[in-house]
Amino acid sequence: MFRLAILALIALTPAVTAADTPKLLTWDDLTSRAKPVPDATIAYGDDHLQKVDLWLPAGPRPRGKPYPTVLVVHGGCWTTSIADRSLMNWVADDLRKAGYAVWNIDYRGVDRTGGGYPGTFQDAAKATDALRDAAAQYGLDAKHVVAIGHSAGGHLALWLAARARLPKDSPLHSAHPLKIAHVISLGGLPDLEATAASPDNGCGTEVVGDLLGKPTPARPDIYRDTSVPRLLPLRVPQDLVNGREDRIIPMRLATGYTAQARKAGDQAVLHIVPDTGHVELVAPDTEAWRKTKALLAAAQR
Template sequence: MHNKPADHRLPYGDDAFQFGDLRLPNGQGPYPVAIIIHGGCWLSKFATLQNTAALADALRDIGIATWNIEYRSIDNNGGGWPGTFTDVAHAADFLHHLANKYSLDLKRVIVIGHSAGGQLALWLAGRHRLPPYSELYIKNPLELRGVITLGGVTDLLAFRQQAIKVCGTDVVDRLLGSVPAQIPINYKQGSPNALLPFDVPQVLIYGADDSVVPIEFGHTYAQEALKKGDVVKLAEVPYAGHHEYNVPNSVTWPTLRSAALLLLGQLTSPQEHAEHTHLANPS
């Protein structure tokens, strides 16, 4: 897929996979920011940040700075538990170091994740609930204005068997460092549903024809999150499968665009706001 090069490729750590691509909108800042996390079964052989580069471009074109991050996957040295999680956390927190130089508004930051990246995006929104003794705990995590998942994995335990089917291997166990029965605390600290409530607005977008991560995962998670007091919107997009989410101008783009602008407070007219306020309401 054709996309423009990033404005800046910046390391947030020393490993070859610890970097992100920063794209800045036209005009003067401070800019709202979307952290973007690619999926790919938590395997770098299936996806990299190039899979979400076109999406990062499209969001930049509507006035949102994008921080499209890479991270160590379970097939990379140091990935899995806890490295995949801590990489994503350090990448998000690295915005503190970038904000002044690149005029980023850290009061308006959302995170968007696709598929396995949706699990990591939700986890970012909930990691402030981790206990200090957790291997994943990092002090003073970046506060988020909202989170959007695109065919996102919401419950690692429930997804284990589906993951073997669609990813071809036991990726969830490798991500968590063991089977859940042996180290249940890793599941409780790594699975988004186990960290609820987040006190962060969430929009879960699923394609009606997504057979990789079916919308049922979203239904179950949304019901649980709502019961615990979170604000959640579940959006089903007709005729969309699992790979349209990252394609600008696909059938999922209007829903994603509206959700991002609404969470960031960027809807520009009363008419536009009225057209899209349904995304703010739980369902």
């Protein structure tokens, strides 16, 4: 089912000719590889999707120091049948080998009971805050967490960094959210209003309505606590990594958001990687992933 759902997503991508683009990775190129497994799985709720996979470096950590810790958020158009946290296993394993602890979260998508608004957002928030509770047991650095999100997960990673700015009357508000120190968005969709107005994005426009619901008299503005530009400035450094040949996420969604963030006073940098599509962003041994690891290393200094 997972592979069929991924193929359905790719079917939404505009066709290109061989002359238009270099040979790009497909989802099968990634998912047909031997899948590494995490060191532990931790529940933060009763639903089978309310889980976090923890990846820990081999060997003892430096005495008196926690592992540098990365929060990972998968994409898949906020839709569980398209992707779950296992899509990030390959990069999580690569980060584990590089000495990072990885907190790979899952959440109920719009196609699952309890998903959509507010459940998808509340799941992402609870999964993130659970890192703080597990930090002492597993030696995680909860004081300097870097969030990496892919596609729809790029939106959620940025949104997680914005939680301190949520309106107090929002059901998504939390008094003491885990602080995110830095965000790296990989082919993300941070601006939900722009996504809903972009029929050429690979997720389509209807999924935004599925995620946020329809405006009501009690909730006339569905974007005020969900779309990242509405919460700017985040006051958190942000790197956006996008593939020049990405046919799923239009480049203007990255350039448009970056301009908004910079205008609001945030440190936001867009990194465009040539000969790169959407899959390369979460595949080890690609130029895009090497760029992401370099940005991660810089963010840890």
